[in-house]
Amino acid sequence: MAEEKTVLIVEDEKNIVDILRFNLQREHYSTCEAYDGEDGLNKARSEKPDLILLDVMLPKMNGFDVCRALRQEGDNVPIIILTAREEEEDKVKGLETGADDYITKPFSMRELIARVGANIRRTAMAAPAATAAADSAMPVAGDLSINTDSHQVFRAGRAIDLTQREYELLTFLASHPNKVYSRVD
DSSP states (O other), rough: OOOOOOEEEEEOOHHHHHHHHHHHHTOOOOOEESSSSSHHHHHHHOOSSEEEEEEOSSSSSSSHHHHHHHHTTTTTEEEEEEESSSOHHHHHHHHHHHOOEESSSSHHHHHHHHHHHHHHHHHHHHHHHHHHHHOOEEEEEETTEEEEEEEEEEETEEEEOOOHHHHHHHHHHHTTTTTOOOOOO
């Protein structure tokens, strides 16, 4: 039997947490809960969940800041923002902050469970490829390495998402390690 996946629910409304927990556990996910942003961030760090369901409007620290902090730390856990904030500006902000998905309340439980499963599957499929790519990457400096076959960059063995332009610039600079470039206006 496959290992049970853990979903961290970060939501300040207990009745919503109870409904989410019940439905996720019925689908054979284990759950842990946090009722404010600070506790959610701490549990994300300590529990290492397979996915986070994250409300935006939370006490102590909002969901956007929780998501941003995890991404800045290099944590690539899938994050689904689950919120009543349905304005396009909020959706864009959530996705640009690093969320993988954004669902507005009220939501269909069936759709939510499907999105949870899809995000966990996507991450599980990417992990072996990233590990293999990291293992065959060439060191550049310190714990930074580049795999030119897969066009991936790693820091301490974790994949870093770069734009094509950023990747090209990094590989160019790495291929000329002792050259000094000055900015010309």
